[in-house]
Amino acid sequence: MAFENGAFSATLAAAAGDDAALHAELRLAFRESLEQQLDLLRRARCDGNWVVAAQRIKGLAASFHVEPLMLLADEAIEAAPGDPVVLRQIDTFLTDFDADPAI
Template identity: 45%
Template sequence: MAYDPGAIDAALAAAVGDEPGLIAELRLAFTDGASRALTAMEAAQDEAAWTAAAARLRGLAASFGAVRLMALAAQAGEGAPRDPEALLRLRRAIARL
């Protein structure tokens, strides 16, 4: 699954039209939200909290067309809480946004 850097911008442009300022603002809101969801996953103390945070990240990624991040969040949510490898993959995916 390759990362498509234009997918998020295309999804935003489809939603708001040709408004570069608004697209940039929404992109920032998306990356901030993804970072907060990842922080919640890192802080999860039990399976329920881990699964809920992963689901939030997956849903956010789906809303913005970030298919790879969505898949990684879904995979992480099915794994062990605070899995260091899953967190690393998610951190890298968010950094690429």
């Protein structure tokens, strides 16, 4: 799933305006939060921990208007803990996000 940057970029622009440093800081905060929640998702061994991590990813995605990530988080919520397909899809999303530093 390729990272679609339109809504994300618009959200950052609305929050940061012309402040490039704030834009970069918000982008980094998003990335670090996603990475942390993905790590928790990978380590979850029970339904409760898995769902909480997936819901946090969904909340993060909603905060930044990243619809593709919200859909992946919904898939994770419905999946069994440790589902390798869901983990791989979110990891791919993060890789695609990192590949486009212009966002």
